[in-house]
Amino acid sequence: MATFRTLSMLKQMSTTWCRRKHAFVCSSYSTRPPKSEDKPVDSASKDKRSKLFVKAKPKKVLEIHSIIKPSSVVSKYRECEETGGGELDKDAVKMVLEEFSRSSEIRTLCRENDISPDLFRTTFQSFSTMCLEDKLRFDIHLLLNILTIDKGDVGMLFPYYLGYSQEMFPHLKSMNMLKGLTDLTSPAQWYVETRAKTRKIVMHVGPTNSGKTYHAMKRFLKAESATYCCPLRLLAMEICNSSNDQGVPCDLKTGELVTFADENNQPGNHVACTVEMTNLKDNYDVAVIDEIQMIQNLDRGWAWTQAFLGLKADEIHVCGEEAAVPLIKNLAVLTGDTVEVNEYTRLNPLMYLSTALEKYENVMPGDCIICFSKEVIFDVSAELNKRGVLTAIIYGNLPPATKIAQAKQFNDPLDPCKVLVATDAVGLGLNLNIRRIVFHSLSKGNRRWGRINSSLVRHIAGRAGRFGHIYPKGYVTTFKKSDLYSLHELKNEKVIPIQSAGLQPTPEQMELFSNHLPDASLKNLLIMFEHMAKHDKENFFMCELNQMKKLAELIDNIGLPTKDKFQYSHVPVDTDSEVQCDFFVQCATKHFYEEPISISWLTSHLGWPLEMPTTVADLKDMETIFNCLDVYLWLSKCYPNIYQDEERVREIQKELEIWIEDGLKACLFEKLNLAQKRKLEMQTLKRKISSDNPEKQELEKPAARSDSAKSPKRDEKPNDKNNDMLDLIKFLKKGGMSEKRFKTLSKQLQFDPNFISSQPLIGKHPMKTRPDKMKVLKYLEKMEKDKYQK
Numbered sequence: 119m120a121t122f123r124t125l126s127m128l129k130q131m132s133t134t135w136c137r138r139k140h141a142f143v144c145s146s147y148s149t150r151p152p153k154s155e156d157k158p159v160d161s162a163s164k165d166k167r168s169k170l171f172v173k174a175k176p177k178k179v180l181e182i183h184s185i186i187k188p189s190s191v192v193s194k195y196r197e198c199e200e201t202g203g204g205e206l207d208k209d210a211v212k213m214v215l216e217e218f219s220r221s222s223e224i225r226t227l228c229r230e231n232d233i234s235p236d237l238f239r240t241t242f243q244s245f246s247t248m249c250l251e252d253k254l255r256f257d258i259h260l261l262l263n264i265l266t267i268d269k270g271d272v273g274m275l276f277p278y279y280l281g282y283s284q285e286m287f288p289h290l291k292s293m294n295m296l297k298g299l300t301d302l303t304s305p306a307q308w309y310v311e312t313r314a315k316t317r318k319i320v321m322h323v324g325p326t327n328s329g330k331t332y333h334a335m336k337r338f339l340k341a342e343s344a345t346y347c348c349p350l351r352l353l354a355m356e357i358c359n360s361s362n363d364q365g366v367p368c369d370l371k372t373g374e375l376v377t378f379a380d381e382n383n384q385p386g387n388h389v390a391c392t393v394e395m396t397n398l399k400d401n402y403d404v405a406v407i408d409e410i411q412m413i414q415n416l417d418r419g420w421a422w423t424q425a426f427l428g429l430k431a432d433e434i435h436v437c438g439e440e441a442a443v444p445l446i447k448n449l450a451v452l453t454g455d456t457v458e459v460n461e462y463t464r465l466n467p468l469m470y471l472s473t474a475l476e477k478y479e480n481v482m483p484g485d486c487i488i489c490f491s492k493e494v495i496f497d498v499s500a501e502l503n504k505r506g507v508l509t510a511i512i513y514g515n516l517p518p519a520t521k522i523a524q525a526k527q528f529n530d531p532l533d534p535c536k537v538l539v540a541t542d543a544v545g546l547g548l549n550l551n552i553r554r555i556v557f558h559s560l561s562k563g564n565r566r567w568g569r570i571n572s573s574l575v576r577h578i579a580g581r582a583g584r585f586g587h588i589y590p591k592g593y594v595t596t597f598k599k600s601d602l603y604s605l606h607e608l609k610n611e612k613v614i615p616i617q618s619a620g621l622q623p624t625p626e627q628m629e630l631f632s633n634h635l636p637d638a639s640l641k642n643l644l645i646m647f648e649h650m651a652k653h654d655k656e657n658f659f660m661c662e663l664n665q666m667k668k669l670a671e672l673i674d675n676i677g678l679p680t681k682d683k684f685q686y687s688h689v690p691v692d693t694d695s696e697v698q699c700d701f702f703v704q705c706a707t708k709h710f711y712e713e714p715i716s717i718s719w720l721t722s723h724l725g726w727p728l729e730m731p732t733t734v735a736d737l738k739d740m741e742t743i744f745n746c747l748d749v750y751l752w753l754s755k756c757y758p759n760i761y762q763d764e765e766r767v768r769e770i771q772k773e774l775e776i777w778i779e780d781g782l783k784a785c786l787f788e789k790l791n792l793a794q795k796r797k798l799e800m801q802t803l804k805r806k807i808s809s810d811n812p813e814k815q816e817l818e819k820p821a822a823r824s825d826s827a828k829s830p831k832r833d834e835k836p837n838d839k840n841n842d843m844l845d846l847i848k849f850l851k852k853g854g855m856s857e858k859r860f861k862t863l864s865k866q867l868q869f870d871p872n873f874i875s876s877q878p879l880i881g882k883h884p885m886k887t888r889p890d891k892m893k894v895l896k897y898l899e900k901m902e903k904d905k906y907q908k
């Protein structure tokens with residue numbers, strides 16, 4: 119069985135790092151958010167994709183002073199040894215102070231000076247203690263003396279109290295400046311050059327699979343210069359490839375990857391990007407903003423708002439749900455643009471069935487079973503595989519290339535894999551040959567997320583019967599009979615118009631804000647900004663900065679400038695993963711020491727070369743490593759001097775993709791008996807070899823035979839006609855296999871326990887020792903013959 123030591127190595131790496139003589143940081147464990155065990159178990163809820171459908175909720179009010187440590191100011195009021203005015207009557211002073219605290223005039227003055235009742239309680243308590251001290255500064259002593267004897271206006275004490283409070287909480291001094299900086303009431307005016315244009319907004323709205331993007335893309339392809347902005351890198355890649363295929367050279371820009379259509383790596387006139395990467399500097403003839411309903415997304419909505427308000431394009435094509443029309447019209451009033459709305463209807467019919475699937479035996483080719491956790495996906499797949507049904511698998515955390523490979527396998531009419539098991543990650547972005555969507559459940563399995571919302575149901579359901587694909591009609595149902603009613607209820611739920619668009623401070627605003635509060639940590643700066651920000655509540659809401667705050671907390675002890683920390687707080691790290699958080703902290707620490715992060719450092723810490731994962735837990739670990747490499751690539755775009763080995767990291771990521779893809783199969787194999795494993799192994803191998811090899815024809819015949827779902831019978835004797843393995847070995851011995859495929863075969867061999875137990879025959883582990891090809895084949899042949907002769 120393959121061992122998987124990488125995760126523990128990565129965990130060790132952070133501890134070792136902490137112990138280094140000069141390294142500080144790694145307070146990550148103490149400051150980290152609750153560990154994943156404390157949170158709902160459902161891994162799909164952690165899945166980035168599921169967050170795509172989260173809407174804004176009202177926020178709690180928070181006092182700034184509760185997150186800023188008060189400075190010590192007492193000594194400044196005790197500098198004079200001699201009071202010069204004799205002893206103060208302490209009881210009389212107490213009475214003066216009480217009168218002060220009860221005065222409505224003082225309350226008004228406090229409000230005017232941004233001192234809330236809560237802050238007043240904190241500061242006044244400290245001020246009173248100071249006033250009752252023996253050695254008071256002369257001027258305060260004198261005033262208190264007058265107030266206690268002459269019973270003058272207690273308001274005269276206010277300047278002293280205010281000065282004291284401002285010493286205690288210095289942000290009170292620059293409140294006006296801070297208020298100006300957090301004024302987000304007119305975001306449309308942030309883009310001065312864009313506002314100089316009158317843009318034509320063309321909305322393409324309708325249900326899924328109604329041709330919205332298709333129509334917008336027609337303009338993109340015809341334009342002299344154009345940009346396409348969308349939520350997922352897979353979508354951006356698809357548009358980029360499709361544009362290049364249609365003869366319009368198109369670049370690609372995502373957080374981790376920038377590619378140019380031009381062979382000299384010069385930027386071209388067309389670019390497909392993830393929405394956060396939208397280029398607001400250059401002018402375009404046409405811009406397409408896809409999935410506009412995500413403007414209301416709690417975490418990422420700001421990126422759609424920024425793209426919509428800031429893009430310098432003559433025409434902006436906005437695609438998405440009809441629910442976004444009123445908001446976009448309102449925003450267009452603020453920007454002074456014209457709006458045209460094109461409505462579309464679904465191109466292929468979609469039918470919500472009145473019967474549930476109920477049994478795995480009722481699964482049919484073209485079915486896509488939607489599950490809301492990775493664990494359930496593997497269980498469902500294993501159940502289907504046991505019944506001889508091959509499955510493709512897609513979930514959010516898989517590398518894009520693996521998702522594409524799985525989608526391709528499922529879409530290929532010649533491939534025996536006809537059923538897809540996936541999370542809601544398929545709700546956006548992939549074109550799939552789905553005939554029927556089957557919801558395995560309608561809840562995300564925990565109280566926090568509860569039942570999924572109607573928008574998500576519609577998006578997922580809409581993937582069935584996609585126009586231009588093989589099934590002209592789509593169907594939707596549930597696995598459990600008890601969920602059917604809820605499905606129909608969700609389908610019939612009225613679409614609520616989108617109320618407001620997300621906002622987030624720009625890096626420039628945050629930098630200026632931090633200049634006024636040089637001692638505040640980034641996390642506190644973010645909290646303060648969020649708290650102080652004022653916006654037009656009719657049309658906008660403040661996005662949650664939770665992810666940024668979590669990352670800021672991890673690196674707040676590192677001495678990087680706030681500007682860099684702010685950049686780091688945008689890195690796509692899964693904060694539920696300890697390994698990713700630790701990797702992130704170490705990267706930031708090395709950056710602080712200006713130590714380049716090389717491939718050799720990375721690989722030694724990642725335990726390279728890795729072994730192929732064979733269990734779901736191993737697979738998860740490998741996905742985590744893949745995500746760590748994504749973090750590296752993301753940072754390499756901002757700090758190429760520190761993250762110098764971008765190309766090499768890309769190469770090892772490609773290797774990981776292959777292993778993750780193979781590991782997916784291995785995880786399913788784990789749950790099968792030997793005969794079932796062999797059957798599946800053969801089908802996979804043949805498909806891989808035939809897709810690669812010029813002698814494809816020769817292999818297609820046995821491949822066709824092996825499609826049968828039946829397992830080989832024990833008493834079947836081997837002969838060239840019915841033993842697939844012998845057929846294959848013969849072919850391979852003739853030299854019909856590339857080195858790459860031989861490597862794959864070696865990896866596949868791990869599934870045969872007999873093979874592993876006889877390792878001495880061919881050397882050590884097949885993955886590591888690159889065994890002699892003929893030896894392996896001879897060994898395999900012998901094994902096959904022995905097996906059947908028994």
Ligand SMILES: Nc1ncnc2c1ncn2[C@@H]1O[C@H](COP(=O)(O)OP(=O)(O)OP(=O)(O)O)[C@@H](O)[C@H]1O
Nearest residue numbers: 325326327328329330331332333549580584585586
């Ligand atoms: N007029 C058309 N001619 C040919 N193909 C079309 C046409 N309209 C749409 N299609 C194809 O139908 C499929 C669905 O179209 P498209 O992706 O534009 O729909 P959509 O409404 O944007 O869907 P979603 O909301 O799910 O992204 C695509 O494969 C697209 O190429």
